[in-house]
Amino acid sequence: MTESVSIHLVETRAPKTLGDLSDDDLMLLVKADRRDAFEALMRRHQPLVFGIATRFLGDRALGRDVMQDVFLSLWRERGRYKASGRFRSYLVSMTLHRCHMVSRNRKSQDRRVSALARAQEETPHNERLPIDVVVEQERSRGLRRMLLGVPEHHRQVLILRFAEDLGLEEIAEATSLPLGTVKSHLFRGLKTLRKVVQKESSS
Amino acid sequence: MKCVDSSEVMRLFAGKLSVERAELVNTHFDHCDQCAVLRDEIGAMTSRLQHDPDEFKDEAAALEVMTLIRMGKAEKPEVVPSRFLFWKSWQTWLLVPATAAATAVLMMVLWSPTKQDATDGFQARGAETINLNAWVSLQVFRAGKNGYEPVRDVIAADDALAFSYLNRSDSQLRYLAVFAVDNQGEVFWYYPPNVDAGNSPGSVSVQSGAQPIELPEQVAHHLRIGLLRIFGVFSKDPLSVQFIEAQAGRDFVTSQTVERMTRVSLPDVGQYSLLLRVENEMDREPN
Known part of the structure:
Protein backbone atom coordinates (compact mmCIF):
# COMPACT_ATOMS: atom_id res chain seq x y z
CA MET A 1 0.00 0.00 0.00
CA ARG A 112 -36.54 35.29 17.46
CA VAL A 113 -33.29 36.56 18.92
CA SER A 114 -31.04 38.22 16.41
CA ALA A 115 -27.41 37.32 16.31
CA LEU A 116 -26.48 40.90 17.10
CA ALA A 117 -28.49 40.86 20.29
CA ARG A 118 -26.96 37.52 21.25
CA ALA A 119 -23.47 38.88 20.85
CA GLN A 120 -24.30 41.92 22.95
CA GLU A 121 -25.65 39.77 25.73
CA GLU A 122 -22.70 37.38 25.69
CA THR A 123 -21.28 37.10 29.18
CA PRO A 124 -17.54 37.44 29.80
CA HIS A 125 -15.71 34.20 29.11
CA ASN A 126 -13.79 34.21 32.36
CA GLU A 127 -14.06 37.10 34.80
CA ARG A 128 -10.98 36.06 36.74
CA LEU A 129 -8.64 36.90 33.86
CA PRO A 130 -6.28 39.88 34.07
CA ILE A 131 -7.74 43.19 33.01
CA ASP A 132 -5.75 43.46 29.79
CA VAL A 133 -7.07 40.10 28.63
CA VAL A 134 -10.58 41.20 29.50
CA VAL A 135 -10.11 44.38 27.49
CA GLU A 136 -8.85 42.32 24.58
CA GLN A 137 -11.85 40.04 24.83
CA GLU A 138 -14.21 43.02 24.83
CA ARG A 139 -12.51 44.35 21.73
CA SER A 140 -12.74 40.95 20.03
CA ARG A 141 -16.38 40.58 20.98
CA GLY A 142 -17.14 43.97 19.48
CA LEU A 143 -15.47 42.94 16.29
CA ARG A 144 -17.24 39.58 16.22
CA ARG A 145 -20.50 41.42 16.61
CA MET A 146 -19.65 43.62 13.66
CA LEU A 147 -18.61 40.65 11.57
CA LEU A 148 -22.05 39.16 12.11
CA GLY A 149 -23.40 42.09 10.12
CA VAL A 150 -21.54 40.81 7.05
CA PRO A 151 -23.24 38.08 4.95
CA GLU A 152 -21.84 34.61 5.61
CA HIS A 153 -20.22 34.00 2.25
CA HIS A 154 -18.43 37.36 2.44
CA ARG A 155 -17.64 36.93 6.14
CA GLN A 156 -15.82 33.65 5.67
CA VAL A 157 -13.51 35.17 3.08
CA LEU A 158 -12.81 38.21 5.28
CA ILE A 159 -11.91 35.97 8.22
CA LEU A 160 -9.61 33.75 6.20
CA ARG A 161 -7.83 36.68 4.56
CA PHE A 162 -7.43 39.16 7.37
CA ALA A 163 -7.70 37.11 10.57
CA GLU A 164 -5.92 33.95 9.47
CA ASP A 165 -3.77 35.55 6.78
CA LEU A 166 -4.51 32.94 4.12
CA GLY A 167 -3.53 33.78 0.55
CA LEU A 168 -6.24 34.38 -2.05
CA GLU A 169 -5.45 31.11 -3.86
CA GLU A 170 -5.60 29.19 -0.61
CA ILE A 171 -8.95 30.76 0.23
CA ALA A 172 -10.24 29.80 -3.21
CA GLU A 173 -9.14 26.23 -2.59
CA ALA A 174 -10.61 26.03 0.90
CA THR A 175 -13.95 27.52 -0.12
CA SER A 176 -14.13 25.85 -3.56
CA LEU A 177 -14.75 29.25 -5.10
CA PRO A 178 -13.10 30.67 -8.21
CA LEU A 179 -10.32 33.15 -7.44
CA GLY A 180 -12.28 36.03 -8.99
CA THR A 181 -15.24 35.27 -6.76
CA VAL A 182 -12.99 35.27 -3.71
CA LYS A 183 -11.79 38.75 -4.67
CA SER A 184 -15.35 39.92 -5.18
CA HIS A 185 -16.46 38.53 -1.85
CA LEU A 186 -13.49 40.17 -0.19
CA PHE A 187 -14.27 43.52 -1.78
CA ARG A 188 -17.95 43.38 -0.92
CA GLY A 189 -17.24 42.06 2.56
CA LEU A 190 -14.90 44.97 3.19
CA LYS A 191 -17.53 47.43 1.99
CA THR A 192 -20.17 45.94 4.24
CA LEU A 193 -17.83 45.72 7.22
CA ARG A 194 -16.88 49.36 6.79
CA LYS A 195 -20.52 50.37 6.79
CA VAL A 196 -21.12 48.32 9.94
CA VAL A 197 -18.06 49.81 11.65
CA GLN A 198 -19.12 53.34 10.71
CA LYS A 199 -22.64 52.69 11.96
CA GLU A 200 -21.28 51.33 15.26
CA SER A 201 -18.95 54.29 15.63
CA SER A 202 -21.70 56.82 15.00
CA SER A 203 -24.04 55.17 17.48
CA MET B 1 -3.31 61.12 -10.64
CA LYS B 2 -6.75 61.92 -9.19
CA CYS B 3 -7.55 61.00 -5.62
CA VAL B 4 -8.83 57.47 -5.08
CA ASP B 5 -12.14 56.63 -3.44
CA SER B 6 -12.77 54.11 -0.68
CA SER B 7 -14.00 51.57 -3.22
CA GLU B 8 -10.63 51.58 -4.96
CA VAL B 9 -8.75 51.25 -1.69
CA MET B 10 -10.85 48.21 -0.87
CA ARG B 11 -10.17 46.80 -4.32
CA LEU B 12 -6.49 47.24 -3.50
CA PHE B 13 -6.91 45.36 -0.22
CA ALA B 14 -8.89 42.65 -1.99
CA GLY B 15 -6.18 42.17 -4.63
CA LYS B 16 -8.55 43.22 -7.39
CA LEU B 17 -6.41 45.97 -8.89
CA SER B 18 -3.99 45.26 -11.70
CA VAL B 19 -0.31 45.45 -10.81
CA GLU B 20 0.10 48.72 -12.71
CA ARG B 21 -2.92 50.32 -11.08
CA ALA B 22 -1.89 49.11 -7.63
CA GLU B 23 1.54 50.70 -8.10
CA LEU B 24 -0.05 53.97 -9.19
CA VAL B 25 -2.39 54.01 -6.20
CA ASN B 26 0.42 53.19 -3.78
CA THR B 27 2.55 55.98 -5.21
CA HIS B 28 -0.39 58.34 -4.87
CA PHE B 29 -0.62 57.54 -1.15
CA ASP B 30 2.92 58.88 -0.73
CA HIS B 31 1.85 62.28 -1.97
CA CYS B 32 -1.72 62.61 -0.81
CA ASP B 33 -2.39 62.72 2.92
CA GLN B 34 -6.16 62.53 2.48
CA CYS B 35 -5.98 59.26 0.54
CA ALA B 36 -3.33 57.89 2.90
CA VAL B 37 -5.74 58.51 5.80
CA LEU B 38 -8.41 56.57 3.93
CA ARG B 39 -5.99 53.70 3.39
CA ASP B 40 -4.94 53.73 7.05
CA GLU B 41 -8.57 53.74 8.16
CA ILE B 42 -9.40 50.63 6.13
CA GLY B 43 -6.08 49.06 7.12
CA ALA B 44 -6.88 49.64 10.79
CA MET B 45 -10.29 48.05 10.32
CA THR B 46 -8.81 44.89 8.81
CA SER B 47 -6.00 44.76 11.35
CA ARG B 48 -8.63 44.61 14.09
CA LEU B 49 -9.53 41.21 12.70
CA GLN B 50 -6.10 39.91 13.62
CA HIS B 51 -5.76 38.35 17.01
CA ASP B 52 -3.41 37.57 19.80
CA PRO B 53 -1.68 34.29 18.84
CA ASP B 54 -2.78 32.74 22.12
CA GLU B 55 -6.37 33.97 21.96
CA PHE B 56 -7.61 30.73 20.44
CA LYS B 57 -5.25 28.27 22.05
CA ASP B 58 -7.37 25.94 24.11
CA GLU B 59 -5.44 23.07 25.65
CA ALA B 60 -8.45 21.87 27.61
CA ALA B 61 -10.61 21.53 24.49
CA ALA B 62 -7.83 19.64 22.71
CA LEU B 63 -7.48 17.35 25.70
CA GLU B 64 -11.20 16.60 25.65
CA VAL B 65 -10.94 15.59 21.99
CA MET B 66 -8.00 13.29 22.71
CA THR B 67 -9.85 11.74 25.64
CA LEU B 68 -12.83 10.94 23.42
CA ILE B 69 -10.52 9.42 20.83
CA ARG B 70 -8.69 7.30 23.40
CA MET B 71 -12.03 6.07 24.71
CA GLY B 72 -12.99 5.03 21.20
CA LYS B 73 -15.92 7.47 21.15
CA ALA B 74 -14.84 9.08 17.90
CA GLU B 75 -14.85 6.01 15.73
CA LYS B 76 -17.34 5.57 12.92
CA PRO B 77 -20.63 4.15 14.16
CA GLU B 78 -21.24 0.58 13.16
CA VAL B 79 -23.45 0.16 10.15
CA VAL B 80 -26.95 -0.90 11.15
CA PRO B 81 -27.53 -4.28 9.51
CA SER B 82 -30.54 -4.49 7.28
CA ARG B 83 -33.37 -6.72 8.35
CA PHE B 84 -33.20 -8.23 4.86
CA LEU B 85 -29.57 -9.20 5.35
CA PHE B 86 -30.71 -11.08 8.41
CA TRP B 87 -33.00 -13.17 6.25
CA LYS B 88 -30.41 -13.51 3.57
CA SER B 89 -27.81 -14.85 5.92
CA TRP B 90 -29.44 -17.95 7.31
CA GLN B 91 -33.10 -18.16 6.48
CA THR B 92 -33.09 -17.81 2.73
CA TRP B 93 -33.83 -21.50 2.36
CA LEU B 94 -37.11 -20.98 4.21
CA LEU B 95 -38.26 -18.59 1.53
CA VAL B 96 -37.89 -21.14 -1.28
CA PRO B 97 -40.63 -23.60 -0.23
CA ALA B 98 -42.78 -20.76 1.06
CA THR B 99 -42.56 -18.94 -2.26
CA ALA B 100 -43.24 -22.13 -4.19
CA ALA B 101 -46.31 -22.88 -2.06
CA ALA B 102 -47.62 -19.34 -2.41
CA THR B 103 -47.15 -19.44 -6.17
CA ALA B 104 -49.00 -22.77 -6.38
CA VAL B 105 -51.94 -21.42 -4.38
CA LEU B 106 -52.04 -18.28 -6.49
CA MET B 107 -52.04 -20.28 -9.70
CA MET B 108 -54.89 -22.44 -8.42
CA VAL B 109 -56.93 -19.41 -7.50
CA LEU B 110 -56.30 -17.58 -10.76
CA TRP B 111 -56.95 -20.52 -13.05
CA SER B 112 -59.85 -22.13 -11.22
CA PRO B 113 -63.01 -22.08 -13.51
CA THR B 114 -65.37 -21.57 -10.56
CA LYS B 115 -63.33 -18.58 -9.42
CA GLN B 116 -63.51 -17.06 -12.89
CA ASP B 117 -67.26 -17.40 -12.87
CA ALA B 118 -67.55 -15.87 -9.44
CA THR B 119 -65.56 -12.77 -10.35
CA ASP B 120 -67.73 -11.74 -13.29
CA GLY B 121 -68.66 -8.10 -12.77
CA PHE B 122 -66.81 -7.92 -9.48
CA GLN B 123 -63.90 -5.64 -8.83
CA ALA B 124 -61.74 -6.17 -5.77
CA ARG B 125 -61.22 -3.14 -3.54
CA GLY B 126 -58.42 -2.44 -1.16
CA ALA B 127 -56.24 -5.33 -2.28
CA GLU B 128 -53.98 -3.47 -4.68
CA THR B 129 -50.53 -2.42 -3.59
CA ILE B 130 -50.43 1.24 -2.79
CA ASN B 131 -47.58 3.08 -4.47
CA LEU B 132 -46.49 5.37 -1.66
CA ASN B 133 -44.33 7.38 -4.03
CA ALA B 134 -47.46 8.69 -5.72
CA TRP B 135 -48.52 10.47 -2.54
CA VAL B 136 -45.50 12.65 -2.11
CA SER B 137 -43.25 15.06 -3.94
CA LEU B 138 -40.51 17.51 -3.15
CA GLN B 139 -39.71 20.81 -4.81
CA VAL B 140 -36.18 22.23 -4.61
CA PHE B 141 -35.42 25.94 -4.74
CA ARG B 142 -32.18 27.90 -4.80
CA ALA B 143 -31.76 31.29 -3.22
CA GLY B 144 -31.17 33.75 -6.08
CA LYS B 145 -30.78 37.49 -6.19
CA ASN B 146 -34.49 37.94 -6.85
CA GLY B 147 -35.72 35.45 -4.29
CA TYR B 148 -36.13 31.71 -4.58
CA GLU B 149 -35.94 30.05 -7.97
CA PRO B 150 -37.08 26.46 -8.62
CA VAL B 151 -34.15 24.16 -9.30
CA ARG B 152 -34.45 22.12 -12.47
CA ASP B 153 -31.14 20.42 -13.09
CA VAL B 154 -28.21 22.68 -12.20
CA ILE B 155 -27.07 24.32 -8.97
CA ALA B 156 -23.89 26.06 -7.87
CA ALA B 157 -21.61 24.40 -5.32
CA ASP B 158 -22.36 26.97 -2.64
CA ASP B 159 -26.05 27.49 -3.41
CA ALA B 160 -28.38 27.68 -0.44
CA LEU B 161 -31.26 25.30 -1.12
CA ALA B 162 -34.78 25.49 0.22
CA PHE B 163 -37.54 22.89 -0.07
CA SER B 164 -41.27 22.53 -0.16
CA TYR B 165 -43.07 19.21 0.03
CA LEU B 166 -46.42 17.84 -0.99
CA ASN B 167 -47.83 15.04 1.14
CA ARG B 168 -51.33 14.39 -0.16
CA SER B 169 -54.33 14.60 2.12
CA ASP B 170 -54.92 10.90 2.69
CA SER B 171 -51.29 9.99 3.08
CA GLN B 172 -50.29 8.16 6.24
CA LEU B 173 -46.71 9.33 5.89
CA ARG B 174 -45.89 11.71 8.69
CA TYR B 175 -42.11 12.11 8.64
CA LEU B 176 -39.65 13.46 6.11
CA ALA B 177 -35.88 13.24 5.63
CA VAL B 178 -34.19 15.33 2.94
CA PHE B 179 -30.61 14.60 1.96
CA ALA B 180 -28.32 14.46 -1.03
CA VAL B 181 -25.79 11.90 -2.20
CA ASP B 182 -22.91 12.94 -4.45
CA ASN B 183 -20.96 10.84 -6.90
CA GLN B 184 -18.41 9.89 -4.28
CA GLY B 185 -21.15 8.47 -2.08
CA GLU B 186 -21.00 11.28 0.48
CA VAL B 187 -24.31 12.14 2.11
CA PHE B 188 -25.27 15.77 2.81
CA TRP B 189 -28.15 16.35 5.19
CA TYR B 190 -30.76 19.05 4.80
CA TYR B 191 -33.56 17.77 7.05
CA PRO B 192 -33.04 16.87 9.83
CA PRO B 193 -29.89 18.90 10.44
CA ASN B 194 -27.11 16.44 11.24
CA VAL B 195 -24.67 18.64 13.10
CA ASP B 196 -23.61 16.63 16.10
CA ALA B 197 -21.38 13.67 15.26
CA GLY B 198 -22.50 11.87 18.41
CA ASN B 199 -26.22 11.98 17.66
CA SER B 200 -28.39 10.43 15.02
CA PRO B 201 -31.46 12.66 14.74
CA GLY B 202 -34.70 11.33 13.29
CA SER B 203 -36.63 12.58 10.28
CA VAL B 204 -38.76 15.66 10.82
CA SER B 205 -42.51 15.70 11.32
CA VAL B 206 -44.56 16.83 8.32
CA GLN B 207 -48.20 17.58 7.60
CA SER B 208 -50.42 16.35 4.84
CA GLY B 209 -52.64 18.43 2.61
CA ALA B 210 -53.54 19.43 -0.92
CA GLN B 211 -51.05 22.30 -1.09
CA PRO B 212 -47.23 22.28 -1.01
CA ILE B 213 -45.77 23.23 2.36
CA GLU B 214 -42.46 25.06 2.68
CA LEU B 215 -39.75 23.85 5.00
CA PRO B 216 -38.58 26.80 7.09
CA GLU B 217 -34.82 26.98 6.55
CA GLN B 218 -32.51 27.32 3.58
CA VAL B 219 -29.41 25.18 3.78
CA ALA B 220 -26.04 25.50 2.05
CA HIS B 221 -23.39 22.81 1.86
CA HIS B 222 -20.05 22.99 0.15
CA LEU B 223 -20.90 20.49 -2.54
CA ARG B 224 -18.48 18.79 -4.88
CA ILE B 225 -18.64 19.65 -8.54
CA GLY B 226 -20.41 16.86 -10.41
CA LEU B 227 -23.62 14.92 -10.10
CA LEU B 228 -25.75 15.05 -6.99
CA ARG B 229 -29.05 13.36 -6.25
CA ILE B 230 -31.46 14.86 -3.76
CA PHE B 231 -33.79 12.50 -1.93
CA GLY B 232 -36.98 13.18 -0.02
CA VAL B 233 -37.94 10.14 2.05
CA PHE B 234 -41.42 10.20 3.60
CA SER B 235 -42.12 7.58 6.25
CA LYS B 236 -44.79 6.55 8.74
CA ASP B 237 -42.32 6.56 11.63
CA PRO B 238 -39.22 8.67 12.14
CA LEU B 239 -36.10 7.16 10.57
CA SER B 240 -32.68 7.92 12.02
CA VAL B 241 -29.97 9.64 10.03
CA GLN B 242 -27.58 6.74 10.64
CA PHE B 243 -30.09 4.17 9.44
CA ILE B 244 -30.80 6.05 6.22
CA GLU B 245 -27.12 6.76 5.63
CA ALA B 246 -26.20 3.12 6.10
CA GLN B 247 -28.80 2.01 3.55
CA ALA B 248 -27.93 4.81 1.13
CA GLY B 249 -24.28 3.76 1.40
CA ARG B 250 -25.15 0.19 0.47
CA ASP B 251 -27.29 1.35 -2.44
CA PHE B 252 -24.53 3.61 -3.68
CA VAL B 253 -22.04 0.74 -3.62
CA THR B 254 -24.50 -1.33 -5.65
CA SER B 255 -25.33 1.44 -8.12
CA GLN B 256 -21.80 2.91 -8.24
CA THR B 257 -23.20 6.22 -9.46
CA VAL B 258 -26.02 8.50 -8.35
CA GLU B 259 -27.36 8.49 -11.89
CA ARG B 260 -28.43 4.89 -11.38
CA MET B 261 -29.29 5.25 -7.71
CA THR B 262 -32.84 6.47 -8.16
CA ARG B 263 -34.10 5.44 -4.72
CA VAL B 264 -32.88 4.23 -1.36
CA SER B 265 -33.94 0.71 -0.40
CA LEU B 266 -36.13 1.53 2.57
CA PRO B 267 -39.35 -0.34 3.36
CA ASP B 268 -42.76 1.37 3.64
CA VAL B 269 -41.67 4.80 2.51
CA GLY B 270 -42.65 7.22 -0.21
CA GLN B 271 -39.71 8.68 -2.05
CA TYR B 272 -38.90 11.47 -4.42
CA SER B 273 -35.49 12.00 -5.96
CA LEU B 274 -34.02 14.62 -8.24
CA LEU B 275 -30.71 14.34 -10.11
CA LEU B 276 -28.77 17.62 -10.28
CA ARG B 277 -25.50 18.80 -11.71
CA VAL B 278 -23.36 20.91 -9.36
CA GLU B 279 -21.31 23.56 -11.11
CA ASN B 280 -19.10 26.47 -10.20
CA GLU B 281 -20.03 28.48 -13.27
CA MET B 282 -23.33 29.56 -11.82
CA ASP B 283 -21.59 31.90 -9.45
CA ARG B 284 -22.08 35.08 -11.44
CA GLU B 285 -20.34 37.44 -9.10
CA PRO B 286 -18.40 40.01 -11.11
CA ASN B 287 -14.66 39.42 -10.98
Missing part, protein backbone atom coordinates in the same frame (compact mmCIF):
# COMPACT_ATOMS: atom_id res chain seq x y z
CA THR A 2 1.19 3.51 -0.77
CA GLU A 3 0.51 4.75 2.75
CA SER A 4 2.58 2.12 4.49
CA VAL A 5 5.54 2.85 2.19
CA SER A 6 5.35 6.55 3.01
CA ILE A 7 5.10 5.84 6.72
CA HIS A 8 8.24 3.73 6.51
CA LEU A 9 10.11 6.59 4.83
CA VAL A 10 8.97 9.04 7.48
CA GLU A 11 10.12 6.85 10.30
CA THR A 12 13.51 6.04 8.84
CA ARG A 13 14.29 9.76 8.69
CA ALA A 14 14.04 9.73 12.45
CA PRO A 15 12.80 13.27 13.08
CA LYS A 16 13.45 14.75 16.49
CA THR A 17 9.78 15.06 17.35
CA LEU A 18 6.43 14.57 15.69
CA GLY A 19 6.15 18.34 15.63
CA ASP A 20 8.92 18.42 13.01
CA LEU A 21 6.87 16.45 10.53
CA SER A 22 4.77 18.06 7.81
CA ASP A 23 0.98 17.97 8.01
CA ASP A 24 0.78 15.31 5.32
CA ASP A 25 3.36 13.10 7.02
CA LEU A 26 1.46 13.39 10.27
CA MET A 27 -1.78 12.50 8.51
CA LEU A 28 -0.14 9.39 7.08
CA LEU A 29 0.72 8.36 10.60
CA VAL A 30 -2.81 9.25 11.72
CA LYS A 31 -4.16 6.97 8.99
CA ALA A 32 -2.14 4.22 10.65
CA ASP A 33 -4.07 5.02 13.87
CA ARG A 34 -1.21 6.90 15.53
CA ARG A 35 -2.95 9.03 18.19
CA ASP A 36 0.25 10.86 19.13
CA ALA A 37 0.54 12.10 15.53
CA PHE A 38 -3.06 13.27 15.63
CA GLU A 39 -2.43 15.11 18.88
CA ALA A 40 0.58 16.87 17.33
CA LEU A 41 -1.54 17.82 14.33
CA MET A 42 -4.34 19.10 16.51
CA ARG A 43 -2.03 21.22 18.66
CA ARG A 44 -0.64 22.78 15.49
CA HIS A 45 -3.96 23.73 13.94
CA GLN A 46 -6.36 24.02 16.86
CA PRO A 47 -6.05 27.85 17.13
CA LEU A 48 -6.73 28.21 13.39
CA VAL A 49 -9.94 26.17 13.52
CA PHE A 50 -11.08 27.72 16.78
CA GLY A 51 -10.39 31.23 15.48
CA ILE A 52 -12.25 30.78 12.20
CA ALA A 53 -15.25 29.17 13.89
CA THR A 54 -15.48 31.77 16.66
CA ARG A 55 -15.27 34.68 14.26
CA PHE A 56 -17.69 33.14 11.81
CA LEU A 57 -20.29 32.31 14.43
CA GLY A 58 -19.60 35.31 16.68
CA ASP A 59 -19.68 33.06 19.71
CA ARG A 60 -16.67 31.58 21.47
CA ALA A 61 -18.56 28.65 23.01
CA LEU A 62 -20.00 27.63 19.63
CA GLY A 63 -16.58 28.08 18.05
CA ARG A 64 -15.11 25.71 20.62
CA ASP A 65 -17.80 23.12 19.87
CA VAL A 66 -17.15 23.39 16.15
CA MET A 67 -13.41 23.04 16.72
CA GLN A 68 -13.88 19.84 18.69
CA ASP A 69 -16.36 18.51 16.17
CA VAL A 70 -13.98 19.20 13.28
CA PHE A 71 -11.11 17.33 14.91
CA LEU A 72 -13.30 14.42 15.92
CA SER A 73 -14.52 14.18 12.32
CA LEU A 74 -10.96 14.42 11.08
CA TRP A 75 -10.02 11.43 13.22
CA ARG A 76 -13.13 9.51 12.26
CA GLU A 77 -12.61 10.16 8.55
CA ARG A 78 -8.82 9.81 8.65
CA GLY A 79 -8.89 7.08 6.02
CA ARG A 80 -10.35 9.44 3.44
CA TYR A 81 -7.62 12.06 3.46
CA LYS A 82 -5.36 12.02 0.41
CA ALA A 83 -1.97 13.57 0.99
CA SER A 84 -1.48 16.37 -1.50
CA GLY A 85 0.19 19.11 0.51
CA ARG A 86 -3.14 20.84 1.08
CA PHE A 87 -4.01 19.77 4.57
CA ARG A 88 -4.66 23.31 5.82
CA SER A 89 -7.14 24.02 3.02
CA TYR A 90 -8.82 20.70 3.76
CA LEU A 91 -9.12 21.60 7.42
CA VAL A 92 -10.40 25.11 6.71
CA SER A 93 -12.95 23.71 4.31
CA MET A 94 -14.19 21.27 6.96
CA THR A 95 -14.38 24.09 9.49
CA LEU A 96 -16.41 26.35 7.23
CA HIS A 97 -18.72 23.50 6.37
CA ARG A 98 -19.44 22.88 10.07
CA CYS A 99 -19.85 26.60 10.69
CA HIS A 100 -22.50 26.86 7.99
CA MET A 101 -24.35 23.89 9.45
CA VAL A 102 -24.22 25.26 12.99
CA SER A 103 -25.25 28.68 11.80
CA ARG A 104 -28.27 27.23 10.07
CA ASN A 105 -29.15 25.09 13.06
CA ARG A 106 -28.82 28.03 15.43
CA LYS A 107 -31.12 30.13 13.27
CA SER A 108 -33.79 27.47 13.39
CA GLN A 109 -33.47 27.09 17.14
CA ASP A 110 -33.40 30.72 18.01
CA ARG A 111 -35.04 32.65 15.24
